[in-house]
Amino acid sequence: MALLQSFIQVHPDSHFPIQNLPYGIFKPQPTSSPRPGVAIGDFVLDLSEISSAGLFNGPLLNNSDCFQQPNLNKFVSLGRPAWKEALGDYTDFFSSLHHTKNCGLIFRGPQTPVLENWYHLPVAYHGRASSVVVSGTDIVRPRGQAHPAGKPSPYFGPSLKLDFELEMATIVGPGNELGKPVDINNAEDHIFGLVLLNDWSARDIQAWEYVPLGPFLGKNFATSISPWIVTLDALEPFACEAPKQDPPPLPYLAEKVSKNYDLSLEVHIKPVDHKDSSVVTRSNLKHLYWTLTQQLAHHTINGCNLRPGDVLGTGTISGPEPEARGCLLELTWNGQNSLSLNGLDRKFLEDGDEVILTGYAKGDGYTIGFGTCSGKIVPAAP
Amino acid sequence: MALLQSFIQVHPDSHFPIQNLPYGIFKPQPTSSPRPGVAIGDFVLDLSEISSAGLFNGPLLNNSDCFQQPNLNKFVSLGRPAWKEALGDYTDFFSSLHHTKNCGLIFRGPQTPVLENWYHLPVAYHGRASSVVVSGTDIVRPRGQAHPAGKPSPYFGPSLKLDFELEMATIVGPGNELGKPVDINNAEDHIFGLVLLNDWSARDIQAWEYVPLGPFLGKNFATSISPWIVTLDALEPFACEAPKQDPPPLPYLAEKVSKNYDLSLEVHIKPVDHKDSSVVTRSNLKHLYWTLTQQLAHHTINGCNLRPGDVLGTGTISGPEPEARGCLLELTWNGQNSLSLNGLDRKFLEDGDEVILTGYAKGDGYTIGFGTCSGKIVPAAP
Numbered sequence: 116m117a118l119l120q121s122f123i124q125v126h127p128d129s130h131f132p133i134q135n136l137p138y139g140i141f142k143p144q145p146t147s148s149p150r151p152g153v154a155i156g157d158f159v160l161d162l163s164e165i166s167s168a169g170l171f172n173g174p175l176l177n178n179s180d181c182f183q184q185p186n187l188n189k190f191v192s193l194g195r196p197a198w199k200e201a202l203g204d205y206t207d208f209f210s211s212l213h214h215t216k217n218c219g220l221i222f223r224g225p226q227t228p229v230l231e232n233w234y235h236l237p238v239a240y241h242g243r244a245s246s247v248v249v250s251g252t253d254i255v256r257p258r259g260q261a262h263p264a265g266k267p268s269p270y271f272g273p274s275l276k277l278d279f280e281l282e283m284a285t286i287v288g289p290g291n292e293l294g295k296p297v298d299i300n301n302a303e304d305h306i307f308g309l310v311l312l313n314d315w316s317a318r319d320i321q322a323w324e325y326v327p328l329g330p331f332l333g334k335n336f337a338t339s340i341s342p343w344i345v346t347l348d349a350l351e352p353f354a355c356e357a358p359k360q361d362p363p364p365l366p367y368l369a370e371k372v373s374k375n376y377d378l379s380l381e382v383h384i385k386p387v388d389h390k391d392s393s394v395v396t397r398s399n400l401k402h403l404y405w406t407l408t409q410q411l412a413h414h415t416i417n418g419c420n421l422r423p424g425d426v427l428g429t430g431t432i433s434g435p436e437p438e439a440r441g442c443l444l445e446l447t448w449n450g451q452n453s454l455s456l457n458g459l460d461r462k463f464l465e466d467g468d469e470v471i472l473t474g475y476a477k478g479d480g481y482t483i484g485f486g487t488c489s490g491k492i493v494p495a496a497p
Numbered sequence: 498m499a500l501l502q503s504f505i506q507v508h509p510d511s512h513f514p515i516q517n518l519p520y521g522i523f524k525p526q527p528t529s530s531p532r533p534g535v536a537i538g539d540f541v542l543d544l545s546e547i548s549s550a551g552l553f554n555g556p557l558l559n560n561s562d563c564f565q566q567p568n569l570n571k572f573v574s575l576g577r578p579a580w581k582e583a584l585g586d587y588t589d590f591f592s593s594l595h596h597t598k599n600c601g602l603i604f605r606g607p608q609t610p611v612l613e614n615w616y617h618l619p620v621a622y623h624g625r626a627s628s629v630v631v632s633g634t635d636i637v638r639p640r641g642q643a644h645p646a647g648k649p650s651p652y653f654g655p656s657l658k659l660d661f662e663l664e665m666a667t668i669v670g671p672g673n674e675l676g677k678p679v680d681i682n683n684a685e686d687h688i689f690g691l692v693l694l695n696d697w698s699a700r701d702i703q704a705w706e707y708v709p710l711g712p713f714l715g716k717n718f719a720t721s722i723s724p725w726i727v728t729l730d731a732l733e734p735f736a737c738e739a740p741k742q743d744p745p746p747l748p749y750l751a752e753k754v755s756k757n758y759d760l761s762l763e764v765h766i767k768p769v770d771h772k773d774s775s776v777v778t779r780s781n782l783k784h785l786y787w788t789l790t791q792q793l794a795h796h797t798i799n800g801c802n803l804r805p806g807d808v809l810g811t812g813t814i815s816g817p818e819p820e821a822r823g824c825l826l827e828l829t830w831n832g833q834n835s836l837s838l839n840g841l842d843r844k845f846l847e848d849g850d851e852v853i854l855t856g857y858a859k860g861d862g863y864t865i866g867f868g869t870c871s872g873k874i875v876p877a878a879p
């Protein structure tokens with residue numbers, strides 16, 4: 116892979132070398148119409164121009180206007196998955212054992228931090244698609260009900276426990292028909308690629324509302340994703356074995372090759388008026404217990420249909436070490452401890468904090484990366 | 498209202514008299530392209546023909562091709578909400594006290610059948626939009642994991658506890674911007690109308706998977722809705738006071754007028770090869786504890802954005818009487834008892850069973866109704 120040469124000069128640390136050509140939607144000028152593109156180094160290749168110039172001469176793309184669109188839906192319909200301005204459904208899994216255990220300890224105590232079903236199936240819930248936003252979008256601090264322990268009744272106000280969650284997400288390529296599950300050993304063919312995902316969470320709202328039907332307003336005010344979809348082909352050099360699963364999964368989840376990716380993940384926080392950001396988390400995609408393909412196959416086993424552009428979040432990716440915890444809930448143990456950001460204390464996010472996720476893998480002289488997924492907290496509505 | 502006269506003869510029992518002109522998408526012939534229409538009695542008024550003939554002479558519709566479309570999205574964008582072939586997000590509430598109490602007794606026992614948060618906020622979860630299907634679509638029995646009490650480990654197979662849930666749903670009209678909540682006293686302006694909704698549920702899959710993040714594969718294999726959206730204007734003559742709420746809701750949920758609708762709801766089951774169906778449930782929309790407007794305002798209070806065409810299910814609408822229970826889980830008390838369908842025993846749904854929801858209100862010499870929301874169970878994938 117490292118021998119591929121590009122006519123564009125790309126720095127070895129760039130996330131988008133010739134080995135990683137991620138799809139996205141961009142505007143060449145602020146006033147231009149949005150159009151499909153591919154990132155290379157610091158440049159974006161304008162697929163609409165390539166197409167207009169007749170440079171796609173294969174049978175599928177030759178006479179197609181699929182790149183003369185403000186999104187990639189038409190490109191998708193040719194049998195390739197893609198980025199959509201209007202995303203489909205959004206599902207969020209819960210596939211890191213370390214995150215699951217820490218949350219169980221914090222919310223339910225030491226008896227059964229990990230519930231029995233967790234080891235048998237990739238637990239998940241449906242998220243809100245309308246509030247999935249692209250990196251760089253400001254995040255308005257949500258308001259809602261909370262009910263602190265020991266108080267006689269709930270109150271209403273801005274969340275006091277605003278958090279990030281370090282996740283990645285599968286962007287679904289070809290979907291499946293309602294009633295027709297995807298076989299576990301074909302699941303990879305339904306994955307177009309991956310993005311970084313920040314599942315913003317209001318822990319006080321979440322704690323009060325989530326029984327018995329799961330998270331709702333504690334999560335659905337915003338979910339940020341990185342703008343470039345990195346294909347599994349680009350990540351293949353960094354594939355590694357997934358953790359051994361015990362008990363062994365039921366046959367519909369047992370895969371011939373059980374694969375994770377060795378991909379470094381970081382979370383940085385940059386307080387308002389600070390020049391520098393601080394790294395608060397160093398984790399890795401390889402810590403997932405349930406693989407991306409197991410998540411996808413499980414999602415469809417009951418006949419549920421996936422559609423191109425659907426987003427399947429991995430859940431917070433925490434590693435075994437304390438510094439690899441993927442959210443402030445875990446890092447500060449629900450606000451019992453503080454983090455230091457260049458001398459500033461943090462238990463949860465403050466207005467003006469910018470949270471920046473990044474992810475990359477280092478090859479021999481090149482980097483495959485995801486760019487960043489960022490969002491700045493702005494004050495709650497009055 | 499009863500004095501309005503139509504040039505079309507409409508039977509007094511018809512659900513679609515001149516007082517109820519619901520929007521939908523139809524095909525005049527099986528081979529025709531789908532187009533917008535309005536139901537009147539047994540007829541459908543073809544809005545594309547009316548429009549082509551130049552009969553819409555108002556400023557908004559005069560030169561618009563919004564009715565020359567296979568869906569109503571363009572009509573929506575004129576500021577009116579509408580039916581969309583591709584629905585947006587789907588949310589399901591849990592707003593009937595009787596249903597909540599019965600489920601709590603069945604799943605968690607008599608200690609706290611209704612959890613404390615339920616009386617303070619309209620509990621809800623996100624459902625799956627891709628598998629929302631129109632009335633008449635067959636429902637493939639889902640397969641999945643279940644773990645019956647007393648067994649050492651879970652097994653995989655077709656659901657043995659397939660159920661319906663009698664619900665209605667708000668179809669959202671104008672949406673709201675991300676970060677800009679809808680005021681409780683303006684919430685009605687964001688409701689285009691209502692449909693019947695059957696939230697098909699696999700109770701064995703649901704019971705095993707739902708802790709701690711809520712329902713997922715136990716629900717997302719299919720959700721049926723009736724094809725015609727009945728406007729709130731048509732239902733206004735049947736408005737009634739909503740149940741008194743104690744404790745009183747927080748100010749953001751306190752509305753000047755707290756309104757339900759007196760709308761009879763029935764569930765019929767027609768076993769395969771039977772000529773007749775049996776009524777198994779007689780309930781009423783007026784039993785909702787949390788109103789439709791409270792549901793909508795709550796959904797947006799954290800800044801979550803609704804979009805035209807979003808579906809907000811009410812949750813199962815059970816009344817206080819045993820025969821008003823809105824699902825088999827409650828009617829047979831999780832399979833402990835049987836229902837008799839013309840002599841046939843039923844604990845949960847069998848292959849070939851057709852489930853038919855209907856809803857109507859009787860005016861003075863006319864009926865406002867929703868038609869039906871039906872679905873037939875077909876065998877699981879092999």
